[in-house]
Amino acid sequence: MPDISRLRRFIQAMTRLADQNPSEARWLAEGEALLAELIAHDDWLPEALAEPGPTYRQYLLHCDPLERFSVVSFVWGIGQRTPVHNHKVWGLVGMLRGAEVSVTMHPEPGRPMREGQVDHLSPGQVVGVGSGEEDVHWVENAIPDRPSISIHVYGGNIGAIERHTFDPATSAKKRFVSGYTNTVVPNLWDRSMEMTAGA
Numbered sequence: 001m002p003d004i005s006r007l008r009r010f011i012q013a014m015t016r017l018a019d020q021n022p023s024e025a026r027w028l029a030e031g032e033a034l035l036a037e038l039i040a041h042d043d044w045l046p047e048a049l050a051e052p053g054p055t056y057r058q059y060l061l062h063c064d065p066l067e068r069f070s071v072v073s074f075v076w077g078i079g080q081r082t083p084v085h086n087h088k089v090w091g092l093v094g095m096l097r098g099a100e101v102s103v104t105m106h107p108e109p110g111r112p113m114r115e116g117q118v119d120h121l122s123p124g125q126v127v128g129v130g131s132g133e134e135d136v137h138w139v140e141n142a143i144p145d146r147p148s149i150s151i152h153v154y155g156g157n158i159g160a161i162e163r164h165t166f167d168p169a170t171s172a173k174k175r176f177v178s179g180y181t182n183t184v185v186p187n188l189w190d191r192s193m194e195m196t197a198g199a
Contacts, residue, residue, distance in 0.1 A: 006044040008188040010034055011062050011071065014153070018068040024090050024155070027069075028128040031092050031153055036126045039094040039151055045073060046186055052077035052147040053181070060159060060180040062188070067157040072180070074139075076100060076148045081140030084113065084166040085176070089155035091135070092128045095121040098148025102127075102139045107171035121150065131155060136166060 013034050017027070038044075049059040056076050063070040076098070084105050093102075104116035113136075119127060120142065129135050141148045152158070159180045164173040 002046050003041075003044045004046065004186055004188060005194065006038060006041055007061060007071075007186065010038040011188065014069055014071075015064060018064060018066075024130055027090055027155060028092065028130065031069075032126050032128050035092050035094040035151065035153055036124070039096045039126070040124060042096055042123070045096065045149070045151075049073050049182065049186065050075055050147075050149055052080075056080045056082060056141075057181040058159065058178060059182045060185055061151075062185060063157050063159075067160075068155070070154050070157050070159070072152050072154075072158065074150045074152055076139075076141035076150075078141065078143075078145065078147065082138050084136060084138045084168055086136045086164050086166075087129070087154065087158070088131065088135075088161055088163055089158070090129065090131045091155070091158075092126060092153040093121065094126040094151045094153075095123050096149045096151050097123060098146060099123075099142040100139055100148055100150055101142045102137050104137045105166065105168065107136060107166055107173070109171055111171060113166060113168045113171050 052075050059073045061071040100121050102119045106114040166173050
């Protein structure tokens with residue numbers, strides 16, 4: 001049985017940070033440390049939110065009631081990758097299982113996009129990007145024979161933010177709203193198992 005208390009403690013810490021109305025730089029610095037602590041252990045993610053599908057999956061783990069941040073698990077099946085897309089908010093990505101590759105893309109209106117920085121993420125690594133930075137990229141599973149899972153934290157309700165995908169051949173952008181794969185979120189607040197174990 002997953003130790004979901006780790007996720008609960010992470011969300012509590014992120015909520016305390018949100019209550020301090022931090023700058024984006026502080027969100028990224030302190031959030032990175034908190035996310036690194038969470039993904040240092042791979043015993044807390046419910047299996048229902050770690051299942052691959054015919055396309056990559058974005059499972060909502062938690063959205064702050066005021067939509068100041070959201071936490072999702074991205075599950076990448078074998079050979080799966082995203083379209084080229086942007087975010088419009090700050091973000092943190094922590095690798096939980098497997099590995100992924102992220103390639104920054106530079107739009108040039110009416111022309112093919114140029115590839116930029118290539119990042120490789122392995123378990124335990126965290127990277128962040130600010131909302132004002134170039135955040136157009138695509139991501140893929142870097143493991144050829146099994147799924148990979150990364151945990152993402154965004155500065156808003158990422159599934160409800162109007163964003164864009166891009167045509168790599170022309171740099172043309174198209175509006176999209178990602179939504180989420182799941183219709184229910186983890187029950188973080190049932191402490192009955194912990195309380196029974198401690199009795």
